[in-house]
Amino acid sequence: MVYFGVGCSGLATVGMVGTDPMVGPPGPLRRYANAACGRRGGRGLDDIIGLSPRFMQGKQTRLETLETFHRALAAGERFHGYLANYRGDGTKYRVEIDCRPLRAADGRIENFVSFEREVIRRLGRPAGSAAGRYEPIGVSNDALTGALSALSVFKHT
Numbered sequence: 001m002v003y004f005g006v007g008c009s010g011l012a013t014v015g016m017v018g019t020d021p022m023v024g025p026p027g028p029l030r031r032y033a034n035a036a037c038g039r040r041g042g043r044g045l046d047d048i049i050g051l052s053p054r055f056m057q058g059k060q061t062r063l064e065t066l067e068t069f070h071r072a073l074a075a076g077e078r079f080h081g082y083l084a085n086y087r088g089d090g091t092k093y094r095v096e097i098d099c100r101p102l103r104a105a106d107g108r109i110e111n112f113v114s115f116e117r118e119v120i121r122r123l124g125r126p127a128g129s130a131a132g133r134y135e136p137i138g139v140s141n142d143a144l145t146g147a148l149s150a151l152s153v154f155k156h157t
């Protein structure tokens with residue numbers, strides 16, 4: 001909760017989204033988003049709660065990546081990848097997403113949670129792995145940073 005508080009105060013650059021466990025449409029529906037998500041997408045938080053994150057997708061959002069995302073959610077596995085998304089004004093940005101299932105004691109998935117940060121394409125570098133092609137913008141030193149690192153968020157396995 002402390003960490004959510006940091007997000008709400010407008011300091012965090014890492015976006016956090018919590019959804020229900022419904023993998024197929026109309027789910028997964030957003031139940032929580034921190035202020036960084038609203039700022040990045042250029043939308044008010046009131047406008048994005050209750051919607052599936054699909055509304056941010058557009059022409060250049062790769063279908064193949066979405067299929068990988070869908071398969072990971074359906075299998076109850078982590079998805080870590082890069083997607084093109086669109087702001088409220090139609091401009092495109094790239095986001096790195098680390099999404100994980102949250103399970104109840106009996107193993108049932110109760111929610112999905114994702115950590116998201118904006119990235120840009122590295123210029124003048126050979127295209128290797130996705131991790132080598134993108135770099136995060138706006139490195140943050142807020143209270144979340146250490147906690148996310150302890151959870152290996154954004155770390156490639």
Ligand SMILES: Cc1cc2nc3c(=O)[nH]c(=O)nc-3n(C[C@H](O)[C@H](O)[C@H](O)COP(=O)(O)O)c2cc1C
Nearest residue numbers: 017019028053054056057066069070083112113114
């Ligand atoms: C917690 C969570 C956060 C998500 N955030 C995004 C996002 O920021 N951008 C995006 O394009 N898709 C996001 N998605 C993925 C879509 O909701 C959806 O799962 C994806 O489009 C693949 O499923 P589909 O093939 O059924 O559309 C998120 C999913 C979850 C569970």
